[in-house]
Amino acid sequence: MSSVSIKTEGLTKAYDGHTVLDNINLQINPGEFVCLLGPSGCGKSTLLRLIAGLDKPTKGKVFLDDRDITNLPCSKRNFGIVFQSYALFPNLSAYDNVTYGLKNRRMTKRQIEETANKYLEMVGLSGAKKRFPSQLSGGEQQRVALARALTIEPDFLLLDEPLSALDAKVRVKLRHEICSIQRELGITTIMVTHDQEEALTMADKIVVMDKAKLMQSGTPEEIYDHPQSRFVADFIGAINFYENEGETKAIRPEKIVINSLPGADSSEAVLTDIEFRGNFCRLSARSDAISKEHEFYIDLPTQRVRELKLCVGAPAFVNMPEAEVLHFGGASRS
Numbered sequence: 140m141s142s143v144s145i146k147t148e149g150l151t152k153a154y155d156g157h158t159v160l161d162n163i164n165l166q167i168n169p170g171e172f173v174c175l176l177g178p179s180g181c182g183k184s185t186l187l188r189l190i191a192g193l194d195k196p197t198k199g200k201v202f203l204d205d206r207d208i209t210n211l212p213c214s215k216r217n218f219g220i221v222f223q224s225y226a227l228f229p230n231l232s233a234y235d236n237v238t239y240g241l242k243n244r245r246m247t248k249r250q251i252e253e254t255a256n257k258y259l260e261m262v263g264l265s266g267a268k269k270r271f272p273s274q275l276s277g278g279e280q281q282r283v284a285l286a287r288a289l290t291i292e293p294d295f296l297l298l299d300e301p302l303s304a305l306d307a308k309v310r311v312k313l314r315h316e317i318c319s320i321q322r323e324l325g326i327t328t329i330m331v332t333h334d335q336e337e338a339l340t341m342a343d344k345i346v347v348m349d350k351a352k353l354m355q356s357g358t359p360e361e362i363y364d365h366p367q368s369r370f371v372a373d374f375i376g377a378i379n380f381y382e383n384e385g386e387t388k389a390i391r392p393e394k395i396v397i398n399s400l401p402g403a404d405s406s407e408a409v410l411t412d413i414e415f416r417g418n419f420c421r422l423s424a425r426s427d428a429i430s431k432e433h434e435f436y437i438d439l440p441t442q443r444v445r446e447l448k449l450c451v452g453a454p455a456f457v458n459m460p461e462a463e464v465l466h467f468g469g470a471s472r473s
């Protein structure tokens with residue numbers, strides 16, 4: 140499979156004068172796994188549909204490598220697509236679903252068989268070829284959908300919330316499988332998700348969107364460690380905002396240092412809640428030195444909570460390392 144780059148320039152879509160996608164400039168490199176991440180209704184699926192050619196933009200352009208494909212019909216763009224709803228033919232076996240897209244290609248029966256078998260094996264379904272969708276679990280149906288998208292040997296892969304309808308355990312397992320298949324094939328992939336954990340664990344690059352706009356794009360680490368706006372900081376990961384010295388500042392709960400004894404630069408705090416989350420605890424605390432109004436969260440390994448003998452009501456001492464504090468400008472503007 141060849142790897143293509145995908146670019147959008149000023150991509151805009153309006154329905155009845157209402158802009159649902161506003162001037163999107165994207166650069167996706169060959170072989171990259173990109174996640175479009177944002178709240179429901181922000182325009183993720185619309186962006187994917189415009190790249191697929193399933194919809195026409197109101198303004199702007201789409202490029203595949205350096206070729207302007209804005210006016211190229213969907214059927215000529217050679218992409219594979221998987222949706223949240225498995226969209227399999229209920230009356231066809233897994234095998235027939237997978238080979239469906241090959242029917243109109245100039246391929247011999249043998250070539251069709253080899254291709255279908257290759258991708259069914261890749262998604263771990265060699266033994267389930269003859270089963271009908273109703274005889275497959277949700278996760279298996281989504282594997283069939285993925286194999287079907289891949290058999291046409293597409294230039295790029297589009298996934299619209301492919302894991303959202305699945306159970307937590309299956310979802311995590313499929314995450315890994317999709318990533319390893321994507322890497323093995325080196326196929327440029329765009330996945331839509333509203334699940335930050337999915338984006339953080341799967342993507343080479345995350346594109347964060349809100350209200351029709353692109354808010355920030357970068358590696359998962361860049362987005363998490365250096366969010367450029369309150370929205371991005373708040374949407375990805377947990378974060379404490381506080382006003383201090385006329386400025387809006389923020390810090391991730393795991394970056395706050397807590398101790399049972401006072402230290403240099405520490406402020407006294409009172410723990411108001413300890414939420415057990417298995418391997419870590421989320422503590423709620425209050426400290427006048429940080430905010431008179433708000434409680435803030437601190438995440439700490441459970442083991443450490445026990446070592447420090449932290450408990451609700453007891454005093455504790457916290458400090459916020461300056462290097463970990465994020466700055467979001469004047470408090471009045473936020």
Ligand SMILES: Nc1ncnc2c1ncn2[C@@H]1O[C@H](COP(=O)(O)OP(=O)(O)O)[C@@H](O)[C@H]1O
Nearest residue numbers: 154159177178179180181182183184185186331
């Ligand atoms: N065919 C359409 N006609 C009118 N409005 C639409 C249409 N498709 C999507 N929208 C609107 O565009 C906005 C973005 O939708 P969508 O791209 O599906 O969001 P997301 O995938 O991020 O949840 C929503 O407000 C939605 O109601």
Ligand SMILES: [Mg+2]
Nearest residue numbers: 183184185331
């Ligand atoms: Mg959507």
